[in-house]
Amino acid sequence: MPEVAVADAEFREVFDSAALGGTTLVPLTHNPLNGVTAGVWRVTGGGRSAVLKVLTRTKETSVTWAASNDPRHWNFWRREAYVYQSGLAQIWQRHGIRAPRLLACVERPDGDLALWLEDVPGEPATAWPLARHVEHAYRLGAAQGAVGAGEDRPWLSQRFLRDYTAGRTTGQDLLDDDRAWRHPLVREHFPAGLREDMVRLHHDREWFLTVMESLPRAFCHLDQWPANVRSDGRDSVVLDWAFAGDGALGEDLGNYLPDSVFDLFVPAADLPGLAKAAYDAYAHGLRASGWRGDERLVRLGVCASAVKYDWLTALMLARADDEQPAYGGQGAVPAELRYRERGLALAFLADWAAEARLLAPQLGFPEAPSGR
Known part of the structure; x- marks a missing residue:
């Protein structure tokens, strides 16, 4: 070869x-x-x-x-x-x-x-206990609080969230398709009310993106999730810096938490508790680094980042009859398991989106569009 x-x-x-x-x-x-x-x-x-x-x-x-x-x-x-x-x-x-x-x-x-x-030895974050994810969140808060937006370089990404999501349109026409929502995998494993929440998130996409682009900035990895993180026994070692660039404070954490469930590294049942502990740790890290901003802006960054997964609901509707490949094409995962876990995680993101809609006007942002 x-x-x-x-x-x-x-x-x-x-x-x-x-x-x-x-x-x-x-x-x-x-x-x-x-x-x-x-x-x-x-x-x-x-x-x-x-x-x-x-x-x-x-x-x-x-x-x-x-x-x-x-x-x-x-x-x-x-x-x-x-x-x-x-x-x-x-x-x-x-x-x-x-x-x-x-x-x-x-x-x-x-x-x-x-x-x-x-070649970093040590335990991949895909096998970490929940407490280790929380510790990583603290370190991330301390790091981003200390570094802030960092020094801009002409090759760092900009408008990541907007441009990354814009190209993911598979299944968008199915969001309003009754038959797609009646598919057994969807009907049996997506929580009640998810359709209304995800359709609204899709229609509010521009509002969410505008909010995210107006929040305090940070140098971000923009692809933090357990498959890209390891432990060397002392530090968290983060891999794959291909997307790195400008992001909102809190955006990396808002990616890390749901992605832990979407690819079945953390059970969806553990997501609410993990998300609360990890957010508290991230905020503590920010303060420990000397950051003195309005913490509500950080919370808004985490919650409004739910818009990154606007496309995932539509993709799940479009792929309900397909074999469900594991990440990287390494075999397949049971369809029932994937739809149940992702359905619960999407419902959790719907709660984040609802919190963002309530929080943003308190911080001077315009209100989100009303439901259709």
Whole structure:
């Protein structure tokens, strides 16, 4: 395989040695749809290991996940390399959150970029107890409170939430389709009232996005969820900085919590308790860092971030007859389990959205559009 030969040569250069018997590449789980990612592997040889992530702009994929040459676009293909090379990936390290160490960034003759990264041992957040997620939330609050919006770079993403959600339109015509809502998976596993709540969230999308874009800013990872976080025994190690850029204070936490349920890492029944404990910890971290803003703005950032998942309800309606793949295409999950857990998590987000509608006018924002 050409990929193995190229990786073997780069491995030798990175570690300044030749691996006896050659190197071994083991594919790692990632989003295979993303046009930016040519592949991710754990590479071992000679008693050493590293993670190889190859960034590309030539991979064929859907329009939704296409790589972009626009440095401000949420899926700009070179961004992760810039984040690592600039040192921004380590900007939160003194608060207990870091990235894997960059070992090398290799420009390949075909135009791709090979990121050679520290192979972080330790427990993935997909297996963490709830208390460890809460601890991570505290660290995130402390980090974002201390760093704030950070130093802008011309390749950091902007308008992430607006542009990321705009391209996800599958099934939107089904939100008002009685037959789609009568599908057995939907009827039996989506909570009562969810249809009305999710239709309203969809129709209020512009209001929510405007609120999120008007809140205090922070340097954000914008893809924090358990599959992208590990523990090295001391720090939280956050992977995959491809979307990093401008976001609202609280937006990263608002992504982390529901995503923990959507991909079945945390039971939906635990989400309300986890979300309360994690938010309290995040706010405590903010205060401990010296942040002295109005905490209601942070709460609004967390709750209004529910708009990120406006598209998910429509997708669930559209895919109710399909096999339900696990993340990264690694097998399948039971459809009943997925629809029950996601239905409960979407209902929780509907409560966040309702809280945001009540809170925003108290902080000087216009009221949300009234229900239809």
